Amino acid sequence: RQAMAMPIASDPFTAALREPDLMEKLSSSAEIRKHMADPGFIQQIEKLRELANDPDLQKGDVAKVSAVGQKIAGAGHRDPRVMQALMFLQGHGLVVDETDLKKAESVGDMQRREPVQLEQLLLVKDLTDAEEAKTKGNEYFKAGDLSAALAHYQKGFELLKSQDEVPAVRVATLLSNSSQCLLKLKWPDRAKKSVSMALAALKKAGDTTFDQSKLFFRRSLACEGLGDFSGAVDDMSRALQHAKKSSQSLAEQHRLKGELERLKKLKASADAEAEKKREQKDNEKVAEVQRLQGTRVKAKDNSSGGYSSAPINSEYLAEQDFSHWAKGQVSSAVIGVTHMSQSGAKVEIIKMQDQSKVNASITSKRGNRSLYYDMDLHLQWKGTYAGKDMDGLIRVYNIAHDTKFQLGGDENTSYMYQMGWDQRVSGEWCDELKKEAAELFDLVAIKVDGVIKELRKK
Numbered sequence: 001r002q003a004m005a006m007p008i009a010s011d012p013f014t015a016a017l018r019e020p021d022l023m024e025k026l027s028s029s030a031e032i033r034k035h036m037a038d039p040g041f042i043q044q045i046e047k048l049r050e051l052a053n054d055p056d057l058q059k060g061d062v063a064k065v066s067a068v069g070q071k072i073a074g075a076g077h078r079d080p081r082v083m084q085a086l087m088f089l090q091g092h093g094l095v096v097d098e099t100d101l102k103k104a105e106s107v108g109d110m111q112r113r114e115p116v117q118l119e120q121l122l123l124v125k126d127l128t129d130a131e132e133a134k135t136k137g138n139e140y141f142k143a144g145d146l147s148a149a150l151a152h153y154q155k156g157f158e159l160l161k162s163q164d165e166v167p168a169v170r171v172a173t174l175l176s177n178s179s180q181c182l183l184k185l186k187w188p189d190r191a192k193k194s195v196s197m198a199l200a201a202l203k204k205a206g207d208t209t210f211d212q213s214k215l216f217f218r219r220s221l222a223c224e225g226l227g228d229f230s231g232a233v234d235d236m237s238r239a240l241q242h243a244k245k246s247s248q249s250l251a252e253q254h255r256l257k258g259e260l261e262r263l264k265k266l267k268a269s270a271d272a273e274a275e276k277k278r279e280q281k282d283n284e285k286v287a288e289v290q291r292l293q294g295t296r297v298k299a300k301d302n303s304s305g306g307y308s309s310a311p312i313n314s315e316y317l318a319e320q321d322f323s324h325w326a327k328g329q330v331s332s333a334v335i336g337v338t339h340m341s342q343s344g345a346k347v348e349i350i351k352m353q354d355q356s357k358v359n360a361s362i363t364s365k366r367g368n369r370s371l372y373y374d375m376d377l378h379l380q381w382k383g384t385y386a387g388k389d390m391d392g393l394i395r396v397y398n399i400a401h402d403t404k405f406q407l408g409g410d411e412n413t414s415y416m417y418q419m420g421w422d423q424r425v426s427g428e429w430c431d432e433l434k435k436e437a438a439e440l441f442d443l444v445a446i447k448v449d450g451v452i453k454e455l456r457k458k
Helices: 012-017 022-027 039-052 055-059 062-078 080-089 098-106 118-124 130-142 146-161 168-184 188-205 213-225 229-245 250-293 323-334 428-437 440-456
Strands: 295-297 318-321 338-340 346-352 357-365 368-385 388-400 416-421
Touching: 012 039, 012 062, 012 080, 022 039, 022 080, 039 062, 039 080, 055 062, 062 080, 080 098, 118 146, 130 146, 130 168, 146 168, 168 188, 168 213, 188 213, 213 229, 213 250, 229 250, 323 346, 323 357, 323 368, 323 440, 338 440, 346 428, 346 440, 368 428, 368 440, 388 428, 388 440, 416 428
Parallel strands: none
Antiparallel strands: 295 368, 318 357, 338 346, 346 368, 357 368, 368 388, 388 416
């Protein structure tokens, strides 16, 4: 018998995306057509069409067909424009407004749309004069329609590029105006590129008449938006220099000085944060080694009170367990720890709960001894203020041979703590006790470090 060809199993969306005249069908809809000037939308449709035409679907693999259908449906859920297109291909209408699109962009589901869409491109389609484009762009800018203004400035720039000889000032003006729109529309990378092109045009032409302070000011803001604070400070400094050179008003120079100082502070803060991250990374590398190797302790005989799992000699691995000893020492050290505030609030550790975990051991191998320990302390505290009492908990954890007590430290290399109290209690006296109870962390950490110091002597 001759085998019959099996039809390709698919869902309606997949089948519609296989149509050879897909783009023509989509462009026949006024609602869909307005999205088709956006590269991100076209890329999405092309990607989905490629999925729908996967040769493996010809084999009738149900799992493969289902997976492709799910991907197509998922793309529609993420991007309202795609869902609108898919529904149109099925003969159904779907209203997608600006609110839907902005929400999808804000949560990161949908690729951000281009600042100039089909609506704005149609406004400039028939323009042939660059000066007219600039003038209309200024009108739209004053009206607050930044996308329309940008479309006109970019159109004017394209018209100038088609001419043989154009004054650099006209080119720089249109590029500068474009950068201002791009900054306000939150496209700092493109704003920076636009300004750089303007500066390059002026430099190439040898033009020294154009006031470049505005260009450097805008590129500085673009650098700030990109997180390049060094570049932002450098460009703002240049903006100030050019403002002085062109004898701009003292008020403008003062404004630029203020912006420069603001950016210097941001740069200092960013540099400090970067340095902190580098230190944390370096500390984590050290901690990782210590986590594996333990803390070296001095060689000592086996009469220190810990339980040894095997006789210690220079050839074999042996371990002494000091967990019981350490837990008792920690409990004795932290119970009774008290903090008194200037306001008269008193907070005291009254109990170490049974769920607390304290593990400590010393291993010996070929004469080398290493200390390993980790602790997770659950401590009950009692607070008194203004004649009222309150009970609470403080958990001090991440105490180990590869961490240390360090205020403001990161969770990879430092002790950490959590606070707890009766949520049903409220009032100013309660807020005061909760605030002061956090001071117990420092006091407990110091006591624990004292026990660890003794443990190192074992």
